[in-house]
Amino acid sequence: VVTATNVVNMYGKCGSLRNSQRCFDKMLSKNIITWTTMISSYSESGMGYMALHLFEQMLQECVLPNMVTFITIITICTNQVAKIEGKRIHVYILCTEYKLDIALCNSLISMYGQCDALAHARQTFDGMLAKNVVSWSGMIAAYAQHSQGMAALSLFQEMQLIEVTANDITLVSVLDACANQTCLSAGECVHTLIFSDTLELNVLVGNSIVNMYNKCGKFLDAWKTFTRLKEKDTATWSVIMGACAEHGQGMEAVRLMDQMMHKGVGLD
RNA sequence: CAAUCAUUG
Numbered sequence: 220v221v222t223a224t225n226v227v228n229m230y231g232k233c234g235s236l237r238n239s240q241r242c243f244d245k246m247l248s249k250n251i252i253t254w255t256t257m258i259s260s261y262s263e264s265g266m267g268y269m270a271l272h273l274f275e276q277m278l279q280e281c282v283l284p285n286m287v288t289f290i291t292i293i294t295i296c297t298n299q300v301a302k303i304e305g306k307r308i309h310v311y312i313l314c315t316e317y318k319l320d321i322a323l324c325n326s327l328i329s330m331y332g333q334c335d336a337l338a339h340a341r342q343t344f345d346g347m348l349a350k351n352v353v354s355w356s357g358m359i360a361a362y363a364q365h366s367q368g369m370a371a372l373s374l375f376q377e378m379q380l381i382e383v384t385a386n387d388i389t390l391v392s393v394l395d396a397c398a399n400q401t402c403l404s405a406g407e408c409v410h411t412l413i414f415s416d417t418l419e420l421n422v423l424v425g426n427s428i429v430n431m432y433n434k435c436g437k438f439l440d441a442w443k444t445f446t447r448l449k450e451k452d453t454a455t456w457s458v459i460m461g462a463c464a465e466h467g468q469g470m471e472a473v474r475l476m477d478q479m480m481h482k483g484v485g486l487d
Numbered sequence: 488c489a490a491u492c493a494u495u496g
Binding site: 253258287292293325326353359363422430456460 | 489490491492493494495496
């Protein structure tokens with residue numbers, strides 16, 4: 220069973236859903252990990268709907284989900300923006316011993332955030348007995364994505380007060396909140412904070428800073444930050460080119476495009 | 488450890 224499950228996983232990860240499914244169907248005995256793996260495979264291939272379907276089928280065959288299964292399926296609900304399904308599964312989770320698991324609650328927060336159910340996200344967040352940096356980042360991101368920049372920023376402050384250490388992803392979410400709220404002062408504050416702590420900026424954080432300055436109408440600061448970034452990825456170029464275009468610098472955008480191609484950064 | 492959580496264009 221372990222070996223066959225590994226095969227299902229390997230095909231799934233390689234995007235070969237057909238083979239993954241074929242192997243899964245041929246297996247005579249399956250355990251919960253096998254089912255969970257197959258559900259993930261559907262999701263990897265962008266077939267979230269099929270993944271939800273397989274989950275239902277699993278329940279009908281009286282196979283009990285474990286914590287990883289729940290995390291997996293809730294994450295799929297997030298990607299599918301499947302609010303109804305997500306809520307239903309959450310109710311089920313509340314009847315299990317997993318209801319307070321940190322990673323599971325984290326995925327629920329993100330699912331509710333994605334499904335425009337901020338209140339449910341917050342409720343889940345508040346109900347947690349223990350939180351980690353992912354919980355905080357997830358809740359901050361949920362607020363940021365719903366233009367609740369102020370709520371995001373105050374959560375960030377609260378997080379720092381109880382001495383949870385922010386990581387790169389947290390900062391990306393916070394900067395996103397500043398960008399959405401066009402809250403320049405807070406964004407600058409974060410920028411300063413970052414420079415005092417780290418020498419080299421993570422690409423993701425760098426991109427978010429450029430984006431934040433641009434959204435706050437500080438094209439020059441965006442540009443300055445862009446030129447100072449050691450590491451650039453396709454998102455970096457995309458942000459700065461978009462910024463140029465918005466500021467009537469179409470020619471500059473084209474020039475950047477050339478530069479990017481020249482550096483061997485592929486298009487996507 | 489055979490499967491699993493938050494993030495910018």
